[in-house]
Amino acid sequence: MDSLTQIVLGAAVGEAVLGKKVGNKAMLYGAIAGTIPDLDVLASNFTDTVSALEIHRGFTHSIVFSIVFAPIFGWLVSKIESFKSFKSWSWLFFWAFITHPLLDAHTTWGTQLFWPFDLRLAYKNIFVVDPIYTLPFLVCLLLALFSRRTNPKRQFFNRLGLILSSTYLVITLFLKWAAFSQFKQALNNQKIDYIDIDTRPSPLNTILWNANVDTKDVYLLGDYSFFDSQPIAFSAYEKNHHLIDDLKHNEKVQRMIAITEGWYSISQKNGNLYFNDLRFGLLNLKPESNDFVFQFLIEKHTDGTVNFIEQPRDRSDAKGMLNALWKRIKGN
Template identity: 30%
Template sequence: MDSLTHIVLGAVVAETTSAKKIGNKALIYGAIAGNLPDFDSVFTPLLSPANALFFHRGISHSFLLVFLLAPIFAFIVSRIDRDKRMEFTDWLLLIALPWLSHILVDIFNTYGTGIFEPFSNLRVSYDSMAIVDIFLLAGIIPAVVAILLFGQVKRQRRIFAWIAIGFVAVYISFSVIIKESLEYRVSRELLAEGKEYSRIHTAALPFSNLLWMVVVEDSAGYNVEQRNILNIDESLLRSRHLKNHQYLEPLKNDEEIAKLVRFTKGLYTVEKSNKGLVIYDLRYSSLAESYPQAYVFRFEVNIDGDNVKISRAHPQRSLSFKNIKRYVHRILSTQD
């Protein structure tokens, strides 16, 4: 999720563990601890594009690192902030639980989270929530404001904190239900039409769980569309992409190319360009209204003889006023 979501979620989690003893300081510590895993982004510019993809949300988002570092950070904080009301176990919970909340929420994004590293390179992702979801934020921020307004009224503060945590759990569960229902509906439609497919990928578009991208893979390519859950039978912005995976065959032994393919989980298309090839990761959609321009991740493969250089184009967020307006229009109406 985005940093603001992790800040406010970390704060409300910390409220339930330690605010009874140290008040608003718990919110500050929780907000910081809730963002600790994303400090890996400081180092990604130093890595190759392929390695940077796996370093982010890799070991930094693993359960092992929480187990190893949370006690160390708790000890350091306890030596700096010598509040006699806090035992070491209190500091440990104050650091570990917001940190864990970050990891657990990120699992539901499409990017993938290496929760089992270094024992497994499996990237866990359920693809049911966008990285930025304003509805999720809208359910947490008022709780943080209420907690601050209540000051020293401890009981009411904890009630609002638990309401926020409960809202997050319900919202995530609701997103999972939407995803499962959408994939079931699409599979039934394909069966009724007699169309063969190998898999269905669905992912929420940015800002909410109301508009979804649907990717249906078959032997030759992908059919891509968007679905509005307020009128789920209507498909929007349909497009078709050939796989063109054969373009990468001469580069099959290139380690960086292999990493890119693994990152996309096989949902990618390849196009020729003036300098070589362009790889599009089909799992992420921006707010743009046409594909492949709407795909967030694009990798340019420049081929000069035996030299292969990979560069990652800046993520295409397409956050223009026009695109946001059309995005809202697609949610509120099926006319497009």
């Protein structure tokens, strides 16, 4: 999830664990702990694109990290603060650390919760930024923040935020199932043979859902809003995997394919090849567009090495996407 959401979650968890004893400092350290796992993004400054993608939401989002580093941070804080309970501070950091990847597991990217095992949990039932999850949670946290430590309402507001956000997460699982059923029914009605379906919510909401459909020759992309009145339409995208046949044994290419879990296509433009990560869909809603959110230039060198260069996006792309998204949410 986004940084604000993880700060809110961490602060609420900190308050739940230690708020009665240390007041607002529990929220402060909980918020700090909620941001620490995402420091893995700094890896992009020190390594190549593929390695940075592998590191993201890896070790720092694991049970191992929570167990190992919670007592370290707990010990440090116990030496700084007047409240000296090493056990209590360690408990706060553990729960703030572990709830971070548990929430991230509901997004499309997922987390390697069981690192070092190569298993990424990605339920794909909530977008990385979802106002319906975050805003009520934030309001409840602020109400708790400005209540006295001894005021029973403080714990009430904090628990209410945790309950509302968790309940919404459960609801999104049912919404995902309902959307998946609609996609599956549409494929059956259109007599489309398919290998696999991958569904996820579109940005900022859980009303409009996107689907990637793997068929023998092409990928089909479609979207469905719970306000739709017309049948689901699918657009075909060539896989073009043959364009990198000469690279299929390259170690970095194999790692990139593993990162996308096989959901990728290759496009060609101006003599260059681009690797498209289909898991995050398109940057616009235009049928048969090849403007994917995550697109990487494949840079081949004479010595046989390969680099992947992520293609930048400007703000105008996002603005156009949001305008089209709002219209599409209201139904086809």
